[in-house]
Amino acid sequence: MLTISVEGLSVGRGRTIAAGPLDFRSSAGEALVVTGPNGAGKSTLLRTLAGLLPPVAGEVVIEGALAADGEAARTLAEISHYVGHRNAMKPGVTVGRNLDFWRASLSLAGGGLSNRDALDALGLPDLTGLPFGYLSAGQQRRASLARLLVAPRDVWILDEPTAALDADAQVRFGEVMGRHLSAGGIVLAATHQPLGLDEAKRLDLAAGAAGTRRTAGAGPTIDERELAEAEGWI
Numbered sequence: 001m002l003t004i005s006v007e008g009l010s011v012g013r014g015r016t017i018a019a020g021p022l023d024f025r026s027s028a029g030e031a032l033v034v035t036g037p038n039g040a041g042k043s044t045l046l047r048t049l050a051g052l053l054p055p056v057a058g059e060v061v062i063e064g065a066l067a068a069d070g071e072a073a074r075t076l077a078e079i080s081h082y083v084g085h086r087n088a089m090k091p092g093v094t095v096g097r098n099l100d101f102w103r104a105s106l107s108l109a110g111g112g113l114s115n116r117d118a119l120d121a122l123g124l125p126d127l128t129g130l131p132f133g134y135l136s137a138g139q140q141r142r143a144s145l146a147r148l149l150v151a152p153r154d155v156w157i158l159d160e161p162t163a164a165l166d167a168d169a170q171v172r173f174g175e176v177m178g179r180h181l182s183a184g185g186i187v188l189a190a191t192h193q194p195l196g197l198d199e200a201k202r203l204d205l206a207a208g209a210a211g212t213r214r215t216a217g218a219g220p221t222i223d224e225r226e227l228a229e230a231e232g233w234i
């Protein structure tokens with residue numbers, strides 16, 4: 001059975017710890033909802049889990065999942081979707097071609113929904129022929145979330161997934177996540193809003209996190225400019 005074990009994980013930038021050390025475990029069919037005030041380290045935790053930032057300390061152990069090459073997956077990046085604050089869809093390219101890109105990039109063994117069915121699951125009409133940039137903010141978020149369905153992956157790492165969604169879309173996306181969990185998937189989500197995941201485990205980063213940035217004694221050295229470029233800030 002797919003299991004993610006997080007042990008002594010401290011996350012941050014360079015040697016500055018934003019949150020941790022953290023210990024938790026998620027198994028197939030489970031959701032973990034990460035909460036906490038602004039600056040508590042929720043996004044930093046999710047980016048670290050997704051493999052976009054190195055951990056300051058600790059480790060993430062994956063068991064029971066196969067990567068694209070048929071070997072046991074060793075990192076979450078090999079078996080997960082990451083949806084950050086940004087939509088990661090090209091505005092000048094059609095919705096359909098954006099989704100085709102995600103299908104081609106992330107599908108492990110096929111089996112994803114068609115673009116039209118994925119959009120329908122998020123309550124959108126067939127907008128596949130429109131440039132992504134023509135969509136409203138909420139439509140853009142829905143279309144971006146549709147990539148979770150065109151390229152099936154076991155683990156969904158979601159940062160504020162329902163920001164910009166109206167009430168109907170929030171309910172729909174709650175149902176989409178529920179079906180993913182029922183099929184044995186895992187959801188790791190940070191949010192300030194209820195996600196409709198009543199059975200989810202909770203991880204509250206409030207205690208001792210915001211405003212108490214600490215520096216690790218040892219850790220990987222990061223080139224701050226490289227990091228900023230990788231994150232699209234410069």
Ligand SMILES: Nc1ncnc2c1ncn2[C@@H]1O[C@H](COP(=O)(O)OP(=O)(O)OP(=O)(O)O)[C@@H](O)[C@H]1O
Binds near residue numbers: 038
């Ligand atoms: N690129 C960066 N370089 C240095 N520090 C950063 C960088 N990005 C975030 N931080 C710092 O890391 C800490 C945690 O930020 P993070 O974005 O993880 O918080 P969050 O809990 O997701 O907040 P919010 O609820 O506002 O989205 C903050 O103090 C923030 O200033």
